[in-house]
Amino acid sequence: MAHPLDLEQTWLYPLPEFSLIALQGEDRRRFLHNQTTNAVETRTVGEWFETVFVNSTGRTLELATVYVRQDSLWIQVEANRKDFLWQWMDRFIFPFDKVELEDLSAHYRAVVLLGEKVEQDHLGWQLPAGNQWLAQSVQGVELLVSAQTGLDLPGYTVIFPATQQAVIDQLWGDLAVITPDQWEGLRIHQGRPQANKELTEDYNPLETGLWRAISFTKGCYIGQETIARLNTYQGVKQRLWRIALDRPMEAGTVITLEGQKVGVLTSVKGLTGLGYLKTKLADQGATVQVGEAIGTVEKPPYITHEYYQGPN
Structure with a gap:
């Protein structure tokens, strides 16, 4: 099937809704490790990864992208699932847990730069690769740049303070903009x-094909028994x-x-x-x-x- 967009050209997609939850406190990695399908505790600062929130029977709640920072985990989720996941996590934070939630959605925005030549034509700084992200200061604005587009297509996601939209417009305002309808076509x-x-x-995540976001060696987490059994007995x-x-x-x-x-x-x-x-x-x-x-x-x-x- 032909690709919906010409990736020889560089495209800009401003995420129309961007939801970001910060998980803070000494127990943040252990907490998310026990709440989702991927191995969180082994991740190091500067990594990003995907993980799935599931219920007690292994059914899917949301696929999240996590950025490991020095003092927090930034969890990117879809806007229409943010409030639900906030409440879901909050119910599992017990009085002695050193875990705090903070909603950063109003303070940050994100754009996706998509295309095979985006690096050589439109980004003149050191760039991350693989499952890495880097902080970059551009025109006095602190950017978080990750080597992923959310679609397994070449490009980068850039998270920036919401108050600095003008800088982003100045940097990439001449690029062709992907509309939400076009993005939906790409997603599908x-x-x-x-x-x-x-x-x-x-x-469940195995039916969806999200093996990339599941660890089968990490030990117990919510829904783990069901997912492990489906995997062991090929019961999808x-x-x-x-x-x-x-x-x-x-x-x-x-x-x-x-x-x-x-x-x-x-x-x-x-x-x-x-x-x-x-x-x-x-x-x-x-x-x-x-x-x-x-x-x-x-x-x-x-x-x-x-x-x-x-x-x-």
Whole structure:
């Protein structure tokens, strides 16, 4: 499937809503380690990583990006899940825990710089690589620059003080701007799951394909037993896939194969959708019926299904 944007060009995406929770206190790493799927306690200052909040039965609450700072953990979540996750974490902070929550959402904004030439054409400073972030002072403004776009596409995410929007406009105001509709098309093409669509308590992180955000060696955390059992016995009953459609359909449309229901469309933009399909009935390359449309099952870049290889 052709990519929705020409990545030879550099693009700017100002995140329309940016939610950031700071986790502070001596016990912050232990606390988040016990609350989410990834190994937090082994991370060092200057790293970023993804982790999943799950409930006691291993069902998904949210996929978060965490920045490890000297005195805190910055947790980036979707705006429509921030209040819920704040309350979720707060209920597990006991009187003797040295953990504090702070909402930084009103104080910071973020932009994504996307493209294969963004580094050589638009960033003239030392840059992070891999799972690293760096603090950069540009025109007196302190920026947090991470080597990720949230979509497994080349580029960087830049977090900056909300009061310094003018500096950001001066730095990159001439770049082509990605609209929210275009970003949604990119998200679906890449297979990045979203809260209230692919990320709900109807599914678990293994079904979603978020193996990147799960540690199977870290020990106990909320929902750990269920996720470990699913992994050990390869018990993932449904998996998230990209669906190429021959005509537009709406999210929520039932997906069938030879007259049998195999899943449901969770997101769609144009002729590209995401949907969960039953593992035993549909795999990569399968042709499915999506309402009145014909769909082809494809593997998007962002998600993986580990031991479920399927056809090449």
